[in-house]
Amino acid sequence: xxxxxxxxxxxxxxxxxxxxxxxxxxxxxxxxxxxxxxxxxxxxxxxxxxxxxxxxxxxxxxxxxxxxxxxxxxxxxxxxxxxxxxxxxxxxxxxxxxxxxxxxxxxxxxxxxxxxxxxxxxxxxxxxxxxxxxxxxxxxxxxxxxxxxxxxxxxxxxxxxxxxxxxxxxxxxxxxxxxxxxxxxxxxxxxxxxxxxxxxxxxxxxxxxxxxxxxxxxxx
Numbered sequence: 001x002x003x004x005x006x007x008x009x010x011x012x013x014x015x016x017x018x019x020x021x022x023x024x025x026x027x028x029x030x031x032x033x034x035x036x037x038x039x040x041x042x043x044x045x046x047x048x049x050x051x052x053x054x055x056x057x058x059x060x061x062x063x064x065x066x067x068x069x070x071x072x073x074x075x076x077x078x079x080x081x082x083x084x085x086x087x088x089x090x091x092x093x094x095x096x097x098x099x100x101x102x103x104x105x106x107x108x109x110x111x112x113x114x115x116x117x118x119x120x121x122x123x124x125x126x127x128x129x130x131x132x133x134x135x136x137x138x139x140x141x142x143x144x145x146x147x148x149x150x151x152x153x154x155x156x157x158x159x160x161x162x163x164x165x166x167x168x169x170x171x172x173x174x175x176x177x178x179x180x181x182x183x184x185x186x187x188x189x190x191x192x193x194x195x196x197x198x199x200x201x202x203x204x205x206x207x208x209x210x211x212x213x214x215x216x217x218x219x220x
Contacts, residue, residue, distance in 0.1 A: 024051035026194040027179070032056060032100070035132055035214060040097035043124065045085040045117075046104035050074045058098075062091070086117045091124045099124070099131040103210075105160065106136065106151045114153060118167035128219040131169065132212065134178065135160060140209040141181045157211035169215035177208030 032052070036042060039059040047053050047063035050073045061078045063070070064085045071080035081090060085101075086108070099121050108114050121131055138145050139156045155163075157176040164171060179197075197203055 020049070021051050021054070022191050023194055025055045026191050026198070028052060028055040028057075030195055030198045032132065035130060036098050041095065042098045042100060043091065043096045045099060045101045045121070046107070047074075047080075048102075050078070052100055052102060053078055056100075062096075064088070086113060086120065088120045088124050093123050094126045094129075096124045097126055097129050099129070100133075101131075102134040103136060105133065105155055105163075106145075106153050108153055111153060111163070114163055115167065118163060118169070122167055122169060122217050125217040127217055129217050130172065131164070131215045131217075133160065133164075133215075134210055134212050136181055137176065137209055137211045140177065144181050144209075157213065160211070160213055164213060164215040168218070170218055171213070172216050173212070173214040175204075175208075175212040177204045177210075178212045179204075179210050180207050181209040 033056060036056055036058055038057055041060040041062070042053065042056060042058040043062045043064070044050075044053040045064050047065045047070055048067075050063060050070060053061050053063045054074065062081070063074055063078050064081045064083055065071075066082070066084050068082040071082060074080050083090065085104070105114055105117075108117065118131075125131065135155055135157075136145055137157055138154050139158075145151060145154070157174055161171055161174055197207075
C-alpha cells in the first residue's frame with residue numbers, strides 16, 4: 001500500500017466509508033442531480049472512493065484519481081483513469097457536460113496549479129457545460145480546515161469564485177454554507193435525516209461549513 005492509500009485507509013475506515021456512501025446517495029438524488037441530465041457525460045476529478053460518481057445518474061460517467069485503488073470501488077459502467085487530475089490530456093476538448101469535484105482543490109500544491117487545473121477543466125467542458133465544486137469553507141471552519149495533513153491551499157467561497165472567474169468561467173450559483181465540514185461531523189447520519197436537512201435551508205446557515213460553486217463555460 002502506498003503512502004496515499006495508507007492516509008485514506010486511516011481517515012476512512014470501512015464503517016465510515018459505508019456511512020459516507022449512504023449520505024452521498026441522498027446528496028446526489030436530492031441536490032446534485034438537479035445540475036445533471038440523464039444523458040450528460042459527467043467527469044469527476046479526484047473521485048476518491050467514488051461516492052458521487054456511483055450515485056449520480058448520467059449517460060456516461062468518467063472518474064479520475066491519482067490513487068489507483070480508487071478504481072476498485074467503482075462499477076464497470078464507470079470509466080476510471082488512474083492519473084493526476086491536473087493533466088486531462090486523455091479527455092477530448094469540449095466533450096464533457098458536467099465536471100464535478102468535492103474536497104479536492106485544497107489538496108493541490110499551489111494556487112498556480114489550481115489555475116492550470118481550472119484552465120484544463122474549461123477545455124474539456126462543452127460550451128455551456130458546468131463545473132460543480134464542493135469545498136470546505138475556510139471562513140467557517142478556520143481551525144478544522146487545517147486538521148487534515150494533506151490540506152495545502154487556503155480557500156473560501158469568495159476566493160474560489162475569483163479563481164473560476166480568472167479561468168474564464170461564468171459564475172452561475174454560489175452557496176457559501178451547504179453541508180457541515182465533513183460527513184463524519186454534524187451532518188445527520190440517517191438518510192431520512194439527511195433528506196430533512198437538505199429540505200431545511202435555514203439549517204444550512206447554522207451547520208453548513210462547506211460551499212458549493214456552480215460555474216459554466218461560456219456558450220460562445
